[in-house]
Amino acid sequence: MALNVGSSYLCVFNPRRREILRVRAVASEDIAPSITKEEKVKLGGSELKVTRLGIGAWSWGDTSYWNNFEWDDRKMKAAKAAFNASVDGGITFFDTAEVYGSRFSLGAINSETLLGRFIKERKKNDPEVEVAVATKFAALPWRLGRQSVLTALKDSLCRLGLSSVELYQLHWYGFYPLICTTAFAKNNYSLTFYDGF
Incomplete structure (x- = not known):
């Protein structure tokens, strides 16, 4: 029995015939069994355990690089469906x-x-679901000092509607790594479970 993975097609280029083949994506249930709980692994040298595969949410809501400069209800529903399908998987x-x-x-x-929003809505229907969130601090030139890192984390937590995140990272490492390292080392900040330092 075949399990339809999606309605999209995989394009394969055949260099011998110089043609593009359209292959429908399918998987055998014997090869790709449906799972409800993904095996978790330690992240780096920390004790934090996360699923082997993570989902990047850069495109969700973005209009500057993704989504053809527009965000609409259809794209919102697609992002929510992707979130729920990921958790279901x-x-x-x-x-x-x-x-x-x-x-x-x-x-x-x-x-x-x-x-x-997606986490909150999912927890209403499934209070036992555990979602691990990683977010990032953008070390922009006008954000100097360790207070900038802490303020940004609090703002992120407010947007996420969470009291803490599992992983807080420095985006674009290289701008001000010492500021971020010092912010976490001196404050032993409790809004993250693991800060990597």
Whole structure:
């Protein structure tokens, strides 16, 4: 029995015939069994356990790079369906950032806001679901000092509607790594479970 993976087609280029073949994506239930709980692994050297596969939410709500400069209800439903399908499939590790779906982009909705909304709605129907969230601090030139990191984290938590995140990362490492390292080392900040330092 075949299990239809999706309605999309995989395009394969055959160099011998110089043609593009359209192959419908299918998988055998024997090869790709349906799972409800993904095996978790330790993230790096920490004790944090996450699913082997994580979902990046950069495109959710973004209009500056993704989504043809527009965000509408159809795309919102598609993002929510992707979130729910991921959780249904056992993938519960999501990565976002404060700058995904930036307020500086016309018509954008912040990715953290959408992810937080999806988590909240999912928990209403399934209170036992555990979702691990990773988000990032954007070390922009005008955000100097460790207080900038802490303020940004609190703002991210507000958008996500969470009291903490599993992983808080420095976006674009190289700008101000010392500021971020110092912020976490000196504050032993409790809004993250694992901060990597």
